[in-house]
Amino acid sequence: MKNEILILPGDGIGPEVINEAVKVIKLLQKNKLINSVIRYAKIGGSAIETLGLPLPNETLNAAKSARAIILGAVGGNKWDKIKEFNKRPEYGLLKLRKSLNFFANLRNTIFYSQILSSPIKSEILSNVNIMIVRELSQGIYFGKPRGIYYNEYGLRYGYNTSCYDEKAIRRIGIIAFELAKKRKKKLCSVDKANVIEVTMLWREIITELSNEYPDVKLSHLYIDNAALQLILTPKQFDVIVTGNMFGDILSDEAANLTGSIGMLPSASINSKGQCLFEPCHGSAPDIANKGIANPIATILSVSMMLHYSLQKPLLSKYLNLAINNVLNKGIRTADINSTGKNLVSTKIMGDVIIEEFKKIIKI
Numbered sequence: 001m002k003n004e005i006l007i008l009p010g011d012g013i014g015p016e017v018i019n020e021a022v023k024v025i026k027l028l029q030k031n032k033l034i035n036s037v038i039r040y041a042k043i044g045g046s047a048i049e050t051l052g053l054p055l056p057n058e059t060l061n062a063a064k065s066a067r068a069i070i071l072g073a074v075g076g077n078k079w080d081k082i083k084e085f086n087k088r089p090e091y092g093l094l095k096l097r098k099s100l101n102f103f104a105n106l107r108n109t110i111f112y113s114q115i116l117s118s119p120i121k122s123e124i125l126s127n128v129n130i131m132i133v134r135e136l137s138q139g140i141y142f143g144k145p146r147g148i149y150y151n152e153y154g155l156r157y158g159y160n161t162s163c164y165d166e167k168a169i170r171r172i173g174i175i176a177f178e179l180a181k182k183r184k185k186k187l188c189s190v191d192k193a194n195v196i197e198v199t200m201l202w203r204e205i206i207t208e209l210s211n212e213y214p215d216v217k218l219s220h221l222y223i224d225n226a227a228l229q230l231i232l233t234p235k236q237f238d239v240i241v242t243g244n245m246f247g248d249i250l251s252d253e254a255a256n257l258t259g260s261i262g263m264l265p266s267a268s269i270n271s272k273g274q275c276l277f278e279p280c281h282g283s284a285p286d287i288a289n290k291g292i293a294n295p296i297a298t299i300l301s302v303s304m305m306l307h308y309s310l311q312k313p314l315l316s317k318y319l320n321l322a323i324n325n326v327l328n329k330g331i332r333t334a335d336i337n338s339t340g341k342n343l344v345s346t347k348i349m350g351d352v353i354i355e356e357f358k359k360i361i362k363i
């Protein structure tokens, strides 16, 4: 593994938010606080346009040898008409996750009391801190057979396969139980075991595993009820573990509890100690190239990288503090704005966070 951080800006608002994250990394490099080098590569629609594939070989090879990867976002209207799954921008990201076996995706929703943009009452949200552990390497995203074809009646027929082997369920279960052990010792596993067999197996394996973690209180919810409970009483949750698709959906919902998905970073890990960090918000083509996207989720992804990949927990803590201070000062991008606050662009938000960070770490 090289001491490299691979930067994959991708599509839509990806390059804009990545720019701000790179400024933070460069500041740390310049001041010799980290010694990793930066390398750039293409993924998603931008890779299709220039190199003909959503995950070109050179990107995959660079990813295989990097210590950490930071990704902006992939996808956009321009490529929405492409029907072949492996030619779509999203396939670039899915292939990257699969090829490097990034099986565990951690998405930590934290409620920032300064942000008043959530439609949910703040007393319901105060102190919310939920860690969603999403399985990322199997499930319906990757299951075969899959496809769309014309059936015997000349009707288009679409199908996918939702599948998990018990090893993968156990592997993600261990990550979740270990995290729960270090947090509030509460784990909620989400499935649809009343209808879908693969999730019956999910529930069985997670229940078996719970015997090895007697100090963690395990509960189970069906996905429909979990989606409801998350809005009704989010404080009941600490760590949630679930499969690939339920995790995708629940993490968007959880993110919005904070007022904006623009605040949610994520880390994906494999068993070799490599990590992929990405904001959860996607490419948001409707606001791309306007300079208004929120770079905080991507800067928080850099913070996760400092913590989990580069073993700099203190720098990570100070970067989080810088973001908090900036929010305390009332500085806001459009997605988290409210009356009386100071509305700024993507670039200015990045700059003020950096200035605050410099003050805290005295450089």
Ligand code: IPM
Pocket: 074, 075, 090, 093, 094, 248, 280, 282
């Ligand atoms: C996410 C995204 C991706 C996913 C897309 C872009 C493939 O929505 O990371 O949540 O579905 O995993």
Ligand code: MG
Pocket: 248, 249, 252, 280
């Ligand atoms: Mg998603």
